[in-house]
Each structure stands twice: as structure tokens, then as C-alpha cells.
Amino acid sequence: MEDLEKARAAAEWKALASAIAGQPMMRLSKDGGRNYFTKNTRPISPALPSFPAAVMVTGKDGCVSAFCLDFDSGRGDVAADVSELKSLLTKCGLRWIEDTSPSGGIHVYIPWRNRVDFTTARECVEALAKRFQSLDPSPHQSVYSGCIRVPGSPWKRGGYQTLTQPLSVAVDVAMLPNPSPGLVALRTELSPELAVLREAIPEPTTPPGAKNAISDRTMLRSEAEQMGRHGTFDTSRYNSPSEARQAVLASAAGSGWSLTDVQKRMHEGTWAGLAGFYARYTPSQRAKALKRDWLKAEAFCAKKANVSPAGKNGRKYDTSRINTQGGLGVKDLTTHQYLRSWERALNAYERTHLRSREGISLRFLLRALLEAAHKKDSPVLEFGVRSYALATGTHQATVARQLRLLASGSTPLIRQAGEGRGRHADAYELVIPDEYAVIAETMTWKKGKTHALRPVFRELGQVAALVYEAVEKSEGDLNTPRIARETGLSPTSTKDALEMLYAWQLISRTDSGWAVASPSKLRTLAEYFGVLEAIAAQYAAHRQQRAQWHAWLDNRTNAFGSLALITDDYEYADEDIPFWPDYEDHQTTLGSLTMRRTA
Numbered sequence: 001m002e003d004l005e006k007a008r009a010a011a012e013w014k015a016l017a018s019a020i021a022g023q024p025m026m027r028l029s030k031d032g033g034r035n036y037f038t039k040n041t042r043p044i045s046p047a048l049p050s051f052p053a054a055v056m057v058t059g060k061d062g063c064v065s066a067f068c069l070d071f072d073s074g075r076g077d078v079a080a081d082v083s084e085l086k087s088l089l090t091k092c093g094l095r096w097i098e099d100t101s102p103s104g105g106i107h108v109y110i111p112w113r114n115r116v117d118f119t120t121a122r123e124c125v126e127a128l129a130k131r132f133q134s135l136d137p138s139p140h141q142s143v144y145s146g147c148i149r150v151p152g153s154p155w156k157r158g159g160y161q162t163l164t165q166p167l168s169v170a171v172d173v174a175m176l177p178n179p180s181p182g183l184v185a186l187r188t189e190l191s192p193e194l195a196v197l198r199e200a201i202p203e204p205t206t207p208p209g210a211k212n213a214i215s216d217r218t219m220l221r222s223e224a225e226q227m228g229r230h231g232t233f234d235t236s237r238y239n240s241p242s243e244a245r246q247a248v249l250a251s252a253a254g255s256g257w258s259l260t261d262v263q264k265r266m267h268e269g270t271w272a273g274l275a276g277f278y279a280r281y282t283p284s285q286r287a288k289a290l291k292r293d294w295l296k297a298e299a300f301c302a303k304k305a306n307v308s309p310a311g312k313n314g315r316k317y318d319t320s321r322i323n324t325q326g327g328l329g330v331k332d333l334t335t336h337q338y339l340r341s342w343e344r345a346l347n348a349y350e351r352t353h354l355r356s357r358e359g360i361s362l363r364f365l366l367r368a369l370l371e372a373a374h375k376k377d378s379p380v381l382e383f384g385v386r387s388y389a390l391a392t393g394t395h396q397a398t399v400a401r402q403l404r405l406l407a408s409g410s411t412p413l414i415r416q417a418g419e420g421r422g423r424h425a426d427a428y429e430l431v432i433p434d435e436y437a438v439i440a441e442t443m444t445w446k447k448g449k450t451h452a453l454r455p456v457f458r459e460l461g462q463v464a465a466l467v468y469e470a471v472e473k474s475e476g477d478l479n480t481p482r483i484a485r486e487t488g489l490s491p492t493s494t495k496d497a498l499e500m501l502y503a504w505q506l507i508s509r510t511d512s513g514w515a516v517a518s519p520s521k522l523r524t525l526a527e528y529f530g531v532l533e534a535i536a537a538q539y540a541a542h543r544q545q546r547a548q549w550h551a552w553l554d555n556r557t558n559a560f561g562s563l564a565l566i567t568d569d570y571e572y573a574d575e576d577i578p579f580w581p582d583y584e585d586h587q588t589t590l591g592s593l594t595m596r597r598t599a
Contacts, residue, residue, distance in 0.1 A: 033156020062276020
């Protein structure tokens with residue numbers, strides 16, 4: 001019986017998954033159906049997945065091939081809502097595919113002959129959710145993250161999504177999808193709900209008479225990223241998708257980007273939301289419309305911007321290093337040798353002492369310290385927890401605890417060399433324990449730079465970062481067992497990480513093992529995952545906290561006439577030390593988010 005059920009699920013999956021999906025990609029849930037993380041995105045396979053799998057609803061072009069309606073038994077009366085929906089669809093002359101999950105939830109899929117742009121699809125599904133209480137509209141509320149389990153997909157507690165109609169009928173609907181007049185009829189029937197949705201939209205803040213709600217150059221990068229990636233926008237600022245897309249282009253133009261930069265992100269799917277804003281144009285018209293809007297954005301920025309004199313002080317990108325920053329100069333060879341030797345001690349130490357989950361996190365804090373030491377050209381560092389939190393993607397409280405743990409261990413690789421007071425941070429020195437002295441002095445240095453947690457691995461995970469580092473620094477191609485030995489990770493963790501890196505085209509298979517495929521993909525995927533937004537938000541929070549601390553510090557100084565003793569709760573200061581690497585070189589974080597000397 002179980003074999004028959006699985007065979008039926010496999011047939012349904014093979015026949016319908018790709019037909020319903022907005023793009024040929026799915027997300028696997030490796031935690032039993034609780035989460036569908038972006039890092040677990042894979043191409044849709046014809047074979048039935050071993051894990052619960054949800055296909056992506058929206059394509060890289062910002063359009064959907066089907067409305068995916070998720071009726072959740074926890075939200076209302078599913079049976080009554082689906083029955084009423086079927087009557088509505090029949091009235092509009094539409095056909096559908098229907099399946100059910102073991103929990104009692106029901107999915108209804110309405111395929112379209114012509115792909116529907118994201119904004120139109122979202123409006124229709126949200127209008128249907130107004131009418132049917134048990135309908136969850138979330139699969140259609142984000143270009144980037146919207147996904148749904150389709151017929152045949154394994155369910156989190158056992159069983160499968162199962163068709164409620166014969167497979168032959170469902171395949172016929174998928175192969176002969178609904179024409180555009182059916183969508184017009186559906187929108188006409190949903191006019192009351194669509195009107196309610198529009199009434200709930202706040203009035204835009206655009207000045208009366210303004211023809212184009214083009215955002216000014218002060219618009220936050222994260223807002224532009226949100227609109228470009230997800231296709232959603234603040235309706236209190238922008239009247240329509242046309243104005244929202246113009247705001248994204250103005251932000252890009254004001255940041256020194258080129259039209260090619262924007263086109264590249266749209267083509268790769270990083271800005272599928274922006275692509276969806278142009279879906280109403282025919283394919284031949286979209287390029288012309290984009291170029292026309294880009295020229296408007298450039299003209300707007302040229303008119304509104306306070307342009308500085310051209311010359312050495314300019315920056316092409318907001319992530320570029322300022323040309324007037326002083327260089328680090330030629331490294332002292334002795335210092336460089338010491339740091340490379342310390343790195344060898346670290347490699348030996350971590351394979352035996354840092355193999356737990358906490359240990360893996362400690363590895364990246366130590367890498368952040370080493371990267372900072374190379375940039376500062378000194379083994380003594382006076383940078384604080386917020387700086388290292390930014391470099392490792394963790395919380396400053398976690399970093400503070402980990403620094404104390406590393407400095408107090410039985411075989412410490414760092415020691416506290418000075419206590420923070422006022423605006424000066426705690427100082428830490430990189431030290432080589434006696435038991436690792438021979439290894440540090442005799443073992444060959446590995447090629448390549450040492451990085452803390454590069455942005456893309458905030459999403460893909462620290463284990464994947466270690467595996468990628470091993471492949472990146474290898475003298476020749478590495479096979480899976482050797483990578484496991486090099487990293488000190490378990491064979492299973494290593495295999496899973498390699499599978500993930502290969503799926504995202506960060507590494508490639510060779511006759512003798514694995515090799516780095518395309519280093520430029522590190523940045524591309526970091527943007528695609530939205531990691532840059534998270535980094536910018538973390539950095540902004542740190543700046544606000546720093547300002548609050550300085551205000552308190554100044555008040556204490558004024559009140560007592562001299563600086564009061566600062567206790568261990570002091571965590572940061574505000575002196576810029578621009579040594580943290582430039583993101584343009586695929587390093588740890590954005591070049592504009594320079595490392596701070598913070599305690």
C-alpha cells in the first residue's frame with residue numbers, strides 16, 4: 001500500500017511540478033517541513049524528492065504561470081471556501097487543478113496560457129483571500145520567497161500532497177491552461193474585493209501635480225533592494241508599479257550604477273520584482289521601456305544631486321573605497337610571517353578543538369581577528385564586538401562571550417592585551433601556543449587570503465563556508481574525503497555542503513574532485529539572497545547604538561569634569577579604521593561598511 005502511494009505521488013510530481021511552478025526551481029525542507037530556506041533551493045527534479053519540496057511560484061521575469069491558492073485548515077472552513085471558489089471559477093469559465101494534504105488543507109492551482117505579472121497576480125489572490133477566510137495569500141506576496149507544495153510533494157508528517165481528481169484531468173488542465181479572457185472575467189467578479197483593497201491603501205505622499213514619483217537619492221538602499229527583489233512597495237509613497245520601478249532605477253542611477261548593472265540583476269533573477277514591473281510590455285518593448293525609464297532616472301539624479309567636482313575624491317559605487325583613503329603601505333615581512341604562521345596554528349587547532357557547532361562559530365571569529373590583523377599589519381587589535389559581529393554575522397553579545405572564552409581557554413590563540421576605557425576598546429593579541437610552535441614554523445603556508453564570514457555564507461551557512469574555503473585554498477582538486485579531513489567536519493556535513501555549493505554553481509566537479517567554479521558568484525548570490533540588506537540593517541543599528549553611547553559618555557564627562565571609569569558593559573567607540581575589505585573584491589562585507597575601532 002505504501003509503495004503504491006509513493007508511486008502515485010511520484011507520477012503526480014513528475015507530471016505537474018514543472019507545469020505549476022513559475023520557474024524550474026524548488027526549495028527543500030530538511031527540517032521536516034517547518035522551513036524552506038533559500039539555501040536549499042534546487043532545480044526541480046523529475047524524480048520525487050526525499051524531503052518536503054515547494055516549487056517557486058514566481059519566475060525570474062517577475063511573472064507567474066499559475067495562481068497557487070493555499071487553503072489552510074487552521075484559518076477557516078476549507079471545504080466551504082473551496083466549494084464556493086469552484087462555483088466562482090466555473091462561472092468565469094476557468095479550469096483548475098486541486099490537491100489535498102494529510103492535514104486537511106487544500107491547494108487549488110489556476111494555470112494561465114499567458115504568464116501573469118506579479119502585481120496583478122498578487123492583487124487577485126489577495127482579493128480572493130478577502131472573500132475566502134481560509135485562503136493564505138502568502139505564496140503570491142513575494143517574488144523572491146513565494147513557494148508552495150504541489151501534487152506529489154512529501155508532507156512533513158508523512159504522506160503526500162494528493163490530487164483530488166484523476167491525474168489525466170489535471171494534466172489536461174496543465175497542458176491546456178486558461179486564456180486571458182478568463183482572468184478578465186475573474187477580476188470583474190472580484191471587483192468589490194479589489195475596491196476594498198484599494199481603499200485600504202494609504203494616500204501617496206507625492207506632492208500634488210507631480211507626474212513621476214521618482215525617489216530622491218536619499219532613499220535607503222534597502223528599500224530599493226526590497227522593491228527590486230520582492231516586487232512590493234510602499235503604497236503611501238508610490239501610486240503604482242510604474243512609479244515604484246522608477247524609484248528603484250533612480251536609486252541605482254544615484255548610486256553610480258550603469259544600465260547594464262540593472263539589466264544584469266534583472267536577467268539573473270536577483271531583481272525579479274523589478275522585472276515583474278515591466279511584465280505588461282511585450283518582450284520586444286521591455287528593453288525600450290527600461291532604457292527610457294533609465295534615461296529619466298539619470299536626468300532626475302543629475303538635476304537633484306549635489307554633484308561634487310569630478311576628480312580623485314569621487315566614487316563610482318557606494319560600495320567603492322574612497323580614493324583619498326591612505327594605503328596600508330608595504331607590509332613588514334616579519335609581521336606577515338608571524339600572521340601566516342599563526343594561521344597554520346589555527347588550522348591545526350581547529351581540527352581538534354573546534355568541531356562542535358559552537359566551535360565552528362569560534363572559527364570564524366578567529367578568522368575575523370586574523371583578517372583584521374592582516375589589514376592592520378599588527379597582531380595586536382583594538383576593535384570591538386560590533387565590528388566583529390558585522391564581520392561574522394552574529395550578535396555583539398555573542399562575540400563578547402566568545403572572545404572571553406577564546407582568551408581563557410587551556411590553549412589560547414588570543415590573549416587580552418589591554419582593557420578598554422572610554423573610547424578605547426579592549427585589545428587582543430594573536431599568540432601561538434607553545435604546543436603549536438613547531439607546526440606554525442615548519443608547515444607550508446596555504447595560498448590565498450583569509451576571510452571572516454563572507455556575506456553569501458550568512459545564508460548558505462558556516463559549514464558551507466569552511467568547505468568552500470578548503471576547495472578555494474587547495475593546491476589541486478580535492479575529493480570529498482580529503483575535504484572532510486581538511487576541515488575536521490563529518491563526512492555527512494561535508495557531502496551536504498558540497499551538494500549545496502554545487503547546486504548554486506559555486507564549485508564544479510572535476511575528474512579528480514572539486515574546484516572553485518566562479519568566484520564572482522559570491523557577490524551575485526549575496527545580492528540574490530538579500531544578505532546585503534541584513535548587513536546594512538545591522539550596520540545602521542550599530543551606528544545608532546554608538547551615537548547613544550557617545551551622548552551618554554559626553555554627558556558623564558561634562559557632569560564630573562573628567563571621564564568616569566567605564567565598566568565592562570562598554571562595547572564600542574567610533575574611530576574609523578578603514579581596513580575592513582572592499583566588497584568589490586568579494587570579501588567579508590561592504591566596502592562602505594568600514595571596520596570600526598570599537599570595544
